[in-house]
Amino acid sequence: MDRGYRERKRETIRRWHAEHPEKTAEYSRRYYERNRDAVLARARQRRDQSPEKVKASSRDWQQRNREHLTEWQRQYRAENPDVYERALQSNRESKRLARRLKSLGCRQSACVGPRQQSGERMRRSRGSSSSGTGR
Known part of the structure; x- marks a missing residue:
């Protein structure tokens, strides 16, 4: 051919x-x-x-497809509200930990090991179970 x-x-x-x-x-x-x-x-x-x-x-x-992606995200969140809520809660906890570390004068990567990401050790060391932010 x-x-x-x-x-x-x-x-x-x-x-x-x-x-x-x-x-x-x-x-x-x-x-x-x-x-x-x-x-x-x-x-x-x-x-x-x-x-x-x-x-x-x-x-x-x-x-290239920002509008399509946005619509897809809205649809996914509407169909999976529990998964979306867990993601939001995780983000809130991460931001709360970052604010707490910043107020202590630490950078997150320098002060926190992989096991401490949840903030559990930080709460124990302060002797309180609240975040101290009043929220």
Whole structure:
């Protein structure tokens, strides 16, 4: 086969896909249904082989699709309110610990080891179970 023939064939296929997006989507959906495990295994393998590349790709997508991402986040939070509340609570606790360490004159990374991230040791050393902020 000559190179010109292959290029013409590729172009014909591209044109057909552009003219029939619903048929292309239906084919993709059926393929995924039939081969779900294999598709997911390939995705996991790709992700595990080059995590930094996948992370960069994800960041690029997020930058290009800010509106879509925002809508996706709203929908996820509406469907999973308990998970979202746990994340908010975790963030509150982290900020509370950072404020407490700052008031003591410490930088968080210098004063806190991995076991102390919860603030438990800090509460014990102050002899109080409250955060001292009145909140």
